[in-house]
Amino acid sequence: MSQQIITPHILRRVIQCFFLFFCLFIGFRLFQHFMWATGQSSVFVAKPPSVEAFLPISALMAAKQFILRHKWDMVHPAGLTLFFAFIWMSLLFRKSFCGYICPVGFASNLVEQLGRKFGLQKELPVKVERILAAPKYILLAGFAYFILIKMSARQIESFLTLPYNYVADSKMLAFFISPSATTLIILASITVSSLFIRNFWCRFLCPYGALLGLCSTFSPTAIKRNPEACISCGKCRKICPSAIHVDERELVHSPDCIGCTECVGVCPVPDCLTTSFFNKKTPVAIIAVGCICVLLLFYGIAVFTGHWYSDAPPHIIQKFHMMIFNK
Numbered sequence: 661m662s663q664q665i666i667t668p669h670i671l672r673r674v675i676q677c678f679f680l681f682f683c684l685f686i687g688f689r690l691f692q693h694f695m696w697a698t699g700q701s702s703v704f705v706a707k708p709p710s711v712e713a714f715l716p717i718s719a720l721m722a723a724k725q726f727i728l729r730h731k732w733d734m735v736h737p738a739g740l741t742l743f744f745a746f747i748w749m750s751l752l753f754r755k756s757f758c759g760y761i762c763p764v765g766f767a768s769n770l771v772e773q774l775g776r777k778f779g780l781q782k783e784l785p786v787k788v789e790r791i792l793a794a795p796k797y798i799l800l801a802g803f804a805y806f807i808l809i810k811m812s813a814r815q816i817e818s819f820l821t822l823p824y825n826y827v828a829d830s831k832m833l834a835f836f837i838s839p840s841a842t843t844l845i846i847l848a849s850i851t852v853s854s855l856f857i858r859n860f861w862c863r864f865l866c867p868y869g870a871l872l873g874l875c876s877t878f879s880p881t882a883i884k885r886n887p888e889a890c891i892s893c894g895k896c897r898k899i900c901p902s903a904i905h906v907d908e909r910e911l912v913h914s915p916d917c918i919g920c921t922e923c924v925g926v927c928p929v930p931d932c933l934t935t936s937f938f939n940k941k942t943p944v945a946i947i948a949v950g951c952i953c954v955l956l957l958f959y960g961i962a963v964f965t966g967h968w969y970s971d972a973p974p975h976i977i978q979k980f981h982m983m984i985f986n987k
């Protein structure tokens with residue numbers, strides 16, 4: 661096993677913690693914005709643009725509008741920027757958004773660890789895994805069909821300029837602030853399932869993860885195993901959050917691989933598991949560093965070129981909030 665001070669596991673957890681706290685911070689700012697916009701506070705707080713990352717359906721429509729009409733959505737411009745950033749991250753550095761940035765993925769990892777601690781985690785037969793993986797692709801196909809095929813450019817433009825879309829982030833906030841009984845039951849069921857089956861939501865149900873996974877199949881980054889050096893200890897397979905049979909493959913290029921490099925960190929044989937980029941061995945941190953660089957690059961370009969902050973005036977945002985939340 662490598663004797664590095666910063667192991668792949670520590671590096672990943674540091675990045676995940678950073679993004680978790682960042683999401684909590686922007687969530688709090690969104691709450692303050694919501695209070696102002698709905699007239700419950702007189703203190704104006706601007707909406708943090710990064711919360712638009714949580715509006716992937718609106719972003720998918722905006723992406724179609726951009727491709728068809730070369731028009732950048734200025735209702736949620738940061739959402740579209742981040743959508744493209746996450747797609748490029750996956751195209752270059754596997755599903756690293758899931759492995760390092762997404763707070764839901766991090767929460768799922770923590771539940772998985774709890775399950776491991778109490779010896780609850782079970783490995784599913786490959787056939788069962790394949791059947792369980794179908795729903796996320798079916799959901800993705802449904803969204804793709806309605807948004808990319810059925811909706812015309814005019815319908816997309818109408819949706820994007822609806823008052824509902826302007827306040828979609830506040831709607832999402834309200835959904836989580838006062839969840840219905842059904843929401844709580846679903847969340848509890850997913851959490852309990854994740855105690856027994858690692859990353860249940862991410863591996864079997866999340867359509868966004870499915871999209872990023874499909875993009876990641878084009879990625880030049882992969883995990884390589886040297887079968888001659890391998891001692892078949894099975895540690896890589898046991899640690900893998902996506903339950904990939906790393907110990908049976910020479911190259912891990914699965915759409916489920918989140919590029920977490922936990923397998924590389926846990927392998928007891930030096931240079932038996934490595935990361936590669938265009939088939940060339942690379943430092944193990946390439947995926948972590950690569951995905952952060954892509955994120956910063958897209959953020960910087962969007963801010964510099966005026967594609968990050970919405971052009972909706974505050975009084976319009978407040979008017980739409982009053983219309984929708986204070987009926």
Ligand code: SF4
Binds near residue numbers: 763867
């Ligand atoms: S699969 Fe979905 S919820 Fe899970 S980490 Fe990826 S984007 Fe987040």
Ligand code: SF4
Binds near residue numbers: 883901904906918
């Ligand atoms: S194969 Fe390795 S890098 Fe990929 S998800 Fe599993 S542990 Fe992470």
Ligand code: SF4
Binds near residue numbers: 893895896933
């Ligand atoms: S952890 Fe390393 S040595 Fe053990 S099975 Fe995996 S690749 Fe082989």
